[in-house]
Amino acid sequence: MDEPQYDLETLAIRAGIERSQFNEHSEGLYLTSSFVFKSAAEAAARFANKEPGNIYSRFTNPTVSAFQERLAALEGAETCVATASGMSAILACVMGLLSAGDHVVASRSLFGATVQLFTNILGRFGIETSFVSQTDTAAWAAAVKPNTKLFFVETPSNPLTELCDIAALAQVARQAGAKLAVDNCFCTPILQRPLDLGADVVIHSATKYLDGQGRVLGGAVLGSKELLEPVYAFLRTAGPTLSAFNAWIILKGLETLALRMEAHSRNALELALWLEQQPRVSRVYYPGLPSHPQFALAKHQQKSGGGIVAFAVEGGQEAAWRVVDATRMVSITANLGDTKTTLTHPATTTHGRLSPEQRAAAGIGDGLLRIAVGLESVADIRGDLARGFL
Numbered sequence: 001m002d003e004p005q006y007d008l009e010t011l012a013i014r015a016g017i018e019r020s021q022f023n024e025h026s027e028g029l030y031l032t033s034s035f036v037f038k039s040a041a042e043a044a045a046r047f048a049n050k051e052p053g054n055i056y057s058r059f060t061n062p063t064v065s066a067f068q069e070r071l072a073a074l075e076g077a078e079t080c081v082a083t084a085s086g087m088s089a090i091l092a093c094v095m096g097l098l099s100a101g102d103h104v105v106a107s108r109s110l111f112g113a114t115v116q117l118f119t120n121i122l123g124r125f126g127i128e129t130s131f132v133s134q135t136d137t138a139a140w141a142a143a144v145k146p147n148t149k150l151f152f153v154e155t156p157s158n159p160l161t162e163l164c165d166i167a168a169l170a171q172v173a174r175q176a177g178a179k180l181a182v183d184n185c186f187c188t189p190i191l192q193r194p195l196d197l198g199a200d201v202v203i204h205s206a207t208k209y210l211d212g213q214g215r216v217l218g219g220a221v222l223g224s225k226e227l228l229e230p231v232y233a234f235l236r237t238a239g240p241t242l243s244a245f246n247a248w249i250i251l252k253g254l255e256t257l258a259l260r261m262e263a264h265s266r267n268a269l270e271l272a273l274w275l276e277q278q279p280r281v282s283r284v285y286y287p288g289l290p291s292h293p294q295f296a297l298a299k300h301q302q303k304s305g306g307g308i309v310a311f312a313v314e315g316g317q318e319a320a321w322r323v324v325d326a327t328r329m330v331s332i333t334a335n336l337g338d339t340k341t342t343l344t345h346p347a348t349t350t351h352g353r354l355s356p357e358q359r360a361a362a363g364i365g366d367g368l369l370r371i372a373v374g375l376e377s378v379a380d381i382r383g384d385l386a387r388g389f390l
């Protein structure tokens with residue numbers, strides 16, 4: 001009999017469940033570093049990869065496997081490699097797919113730590129990166145070199161919510177013989193499925209919306225089994241593995257992902273429309289706003305705008321800090337994707353380690369604030385921000 005095809009809402013709750021002999025209803029949490037063999041022959045067969053089964057939790061763990069299966073089902077991926085954090089997902093991806101002498105084309109609008117990884121760390125190991133405009137597909141084609149192996153993008157970007165046209169970029173990457181990796185952290189598979197649009201790899205910081213409640217760090221790399229085999233081999237050897245406990249927490253988070261993403265988008269749109277009316281706000285960046293320069297692409301590529309809104313206040317850093325310091329309810333913290341609304345001043349926090357030139361090139365002004373709109377009442381979030389506009 002054919003397996004039924006389930007909707008994303010169902011997969012987020014049901015995919016990846018494999019019950020133990022106790023038939024527990026909620027997913028089992030296997031807190032164990034290693035697994036026991038029935039005999040020396042079984043141990044040898046497992047180590048030789050001649051029979052399936054768990055050996056050691058740096059390699060596989062049933063709770064982590066459940067998370068991997070569920071996220072793979074949601075992204076429409078053949079396989080998922082779970083990692084200790086979003087940054088270790090990016091590291092595992094590049095260590096698995098690239099070698100010294102390779103070249104990467106990456107968006108200029110990437111998350112600050114991702115830029116540091118590509119420039120300061122991978123640069124030391126002979127992997128060169130060219131940074132280009134997120135939105136200009138022709139610039140990506142122009143940056144290709146004979147040794148280009150990877151395109152790396154985040155869409156929408158952090159914090160300016162710039163989009164890239166995934167389908168168009170996938171075509172350019174294919175023509176260049178490179179793989180396209182998309183960090184899908186802001187949208188999650190509920191709002192956008194990059195593999196369906198032609199991307200080769202999806203990256204997640206599960207720390208964000210997948211957990212959704214700001215509790216644990218986690219990450220994932222998704223794609224075809226063949227492509228990700230060296231990514232898994234790197235992880236198994238080098239060890240930035242997702243812990244069983246964190247996998248279990250994120251599995252529970254995934255159960256409400258569809259509901260949360262719809263609610264985050266609804267609240268963010270309402271707040272963005274209000275921010276546009278504020279005299280002290282010179283610009284609002286949100287893909288769900290008709291004023292967003294890529295509104296048409298957002299409508300086509302994403303199910304809704306997501307939960308991240310950036311806005312520029314007049315008066316530079318001083319005015320931006322006044323808004324931050326006047327809040328009493330929203331959390332002043334760098335994380336995002338939480339039920340609790342979080343507020344960040346990117347120029348002095350998440351993007352503070354970039355040089356002023358790099359920040360200017362990425363469009364991160366001193367008056368810019370990023371709000372990750374949570375699930376509190378929008379009226380209360382508005383009230384908290386309004387105090388800083390007085």
Ligand SMILES: Cc1ncc(COP(=O)(O)O)c(C=O)c1O
Binds near residue numbers: 185219
């Ligand atoms: C878009 C994006 N990718 C990756 C990361 C890194 O994830 P983690 O903090 O889980 O390592 C972040 C963190 O903020 C992010 O915003």
